[in-house]
Structures are given as structure tokens and as C-alpha cells.
Amino acid sequence: MKKIFLMLALVAGVMTAGAQEVENTEAVKETVTTSPTTGDYFQGFTRPLTFNRMIPPYALEVTFNKTVHVIFPAPIRYVDLGSADLLAAKADGTENVLRVKAALRDFSRESNLSVITEDGSYYTFNVKYADEPVKLSVEMTDFLHDGEATNRPNNALDIYMQELGQESPLLVKLIMQSIYKNDRKEIKHIGSKRFGIQYTLKGVYTHNGLLYFHLQLKNSSNVPFNINYVTFKIVDKKVAKRTAIQEQVIWPLRAYNNLTLIGGSRTERMVFTLPKFTIPDDKMLIVELNEQSGGRHQSFTVENADLVRAKVINELKVK
Numbered sequence: 001m002k003k004i005f006l007m008l009a010l011v012a013g014v015m016t017a018g019a020q021e022v023e024n025t026e027a028v029k030e031t032v033t034t035s036p037t038t039g040d041y042f043q044g045f046t047r048p049l050t051f052n053r054m055i056p057p058y059a060l061e062v063t064f065n066k067t068v069h070v071i072f073p074a075p076i077r078y079v080d081l082g083s084a085d086l087l088a089a090k091a092d093g094t095e096n097v098l099r100v101k102a103a104l105r106d107f108s109r110e111s112n113l114s115v116i117t118e119d120g121s122y123y124t125f126n127v128k129y130a131d132e133p134v135k136l137s138v139e140m141t142d143f144l145h146d147g148e149a150t151n152r153p154n155n156a157l158d159i160y161m162q163e164l165g166q167e168s169p170l171l172v173k174l175i176m177q178s179i180y181k182n183d184r185k186e187i188k189h190i191g192s193k194r195f196g197i198q199y200t201l202k203g204v205y206t207h208n209g210l211l212y213f214h215l216q217l218k219n220s221s222n223v224p225f226n227i228n229y230v231t232f233k234i235v236d237k238k239v240a241k242r243t244a245i246q247e248q249v250i251w252p253l254r255a256y257n258n259l260t261l262i263g264g265s266r267t268e269r270m271v272f273t274l275p276k277f278t279i280p281d282d283k284m285l286i287v288e289l290n291e292q293s294g295g296r297h298q299s300f301t302v303e304n305a306d307l308v309r310a311k312v313i314n315e316l317k318v319k
Helices: 002-034 169-182
Strands: 058-062 068-071 076-081 086-090 097-102 111-117 122-129 137-139 191-194 197-207 210-219 225-236 247-250 254-256 266-275 283-291 298-302
Touching: 058 068, 058 097, 076 086, 086 111, 169 197, 169 210, 169 254, 169 266, 191 298, 197 298, 210 225, 210 283, 225 266
Parallel strands: 058 122, 068 137
Antiparallel strands: 068 097, 076 111, 086 097, 111 122, 191 197, 197 210, 210 266, 225 247, 225 283, 254 266, 283 298
């Protein structure tokens, strides 16, 4: 009999505890339902994003029957679409023109578009559908900063590129501009001259793991010089007969004033940014200039002794 009473008491206790748990659960649900959320999911250990951290987007209208073109001041490296309602791609044969249009007629939800360009600038747009967009061609050049720190809009932040390592694309651009504007002749013994064309190396500079080559091309003839390509390659100094030539091409990362035509009786300069490298004693660097549909090709060699004497860019006035 005592065992039966004990079992009944245990059952009653379990039922009471179960009822209490259900009561507590219902109370929690009621609290969650009635209490507004604060957006703080980490119990006060996080800081809210304030508006001064926000990058204000530009407004962009698109439609189904027409294409909107957005022109950027540098090649496009990345494009992200907020939804499948949008279609976007680089214009054929270009690197800095993005064409955007609606994938379907009259989509009701607003979407967004983000673009990163090669100069390290970031752009963001809020995109809406419009039957007749007012702006079908947009040029983003006017919205960019001009290099002055006090004239930087909110949509042009520095984005670091993998090929430039720890160097800001903006700083690389400013360094190349400074080298070009200063126009100093740091090297006087490296160059070539044939067929009325003088091709010289004016200076080699270095900063933060990158090399900058300042080149000059003087066309003393009356015949324009069409540039096909400029190459930097490391080759063996002496190659035995019947031995394959070993070449290592160094591809430029950036170029400033990269011209394709030098007119008659004209002198032009270019600046190329290359990754850091050194030249073994048994090799040399050849900088070649090839004329398109012509034979006035130019080239000169650079030794490792010339390369290691590269001028530190900190000594230049970057402006």
C-alpha cells in the first residue's frame, strides 16, 4: 500500500513539474512576442553601425527595353548584383563600361549593384525599375576624388588588389603621376637609338615591394611610331649555340600614359609598375619596344647593379 501511495506521489510531482515547465515556456513566448526586438543579439557586446560608417549609394534606374551604360574611370574588376531582376556585363571590347538592364518587366522590389574598379575605388547603387529612365548613360569620373585627401567622396574607398600586395592602388597611381610630372633623369647611360628613334630609361624607383620604370621615347623622324607592345623579360647573358633560350617575362601591374602612337618629331614618356624582382649575375633584363607593322624595334638591357640602385620613392614628392 505504501508503495502505491509513493508511486502516486511521484506521478503527481512529475505532472506538476511538467505543468510548471509549460507555464514557463508560454511566459517566455508571450515575452518574446510582446517585447520589441532591439537588434542586439549579443547582449550588449557589439556596437551598432552608425551612419558615418555607411557608404551612401547612388540612385540608378533601369528598364527592360533599354540598356543603361555606366562609364568608370578605371577597368572594372568586380560586379555584384543584388537580385536576379538585374542583368549586367562589361560592354564588348571595353574594360570600364558596364551595361545594366532589367531582366523582367516592371519588377517591384528595389535591388542594388556594387562595382570595384582597378584603381581601388568602390561604387554602390540602389536600383529601381522605371518605364523611361532619365539617365541612360552615366559617367562616374566626376564623382571620383582627384587625389586630394580632403576631396574624397563616400563612394571611393581604397580597395587593395591581390597583385599589388600591401600597396594601395590609389598610392600606386599617385606615385606614377609624381614620377611623370617630376620628369627627372636619374639614369643617363641606358637606352638605344636607331632609325631616328631614341628609347631610354630615365629612372627606376621602388616603394613597398614594387618597382617603377620611367621610359622615354623620342621620335626624331617624320613618320609616326605605332607601339605594338612593351615587354620586360629576363634572359641569359650568354647563350651557347644550339641551346634553348630561357626567358622570364615580367608583366607590368599598372601603366601610366601608356601610349600606342608617337607622332613625328614628338617625345613621349611612360611609367610602368612591376613586381619586385632581382637579376642573377648570369642574366640581364631586356626592355623591348616593338613597332606595329614596322621594323624600327628598340631594346636596351638593365643589369642587376642598375636595378638595386633604384631610387626610394619616399624621397620623391608625391602630389
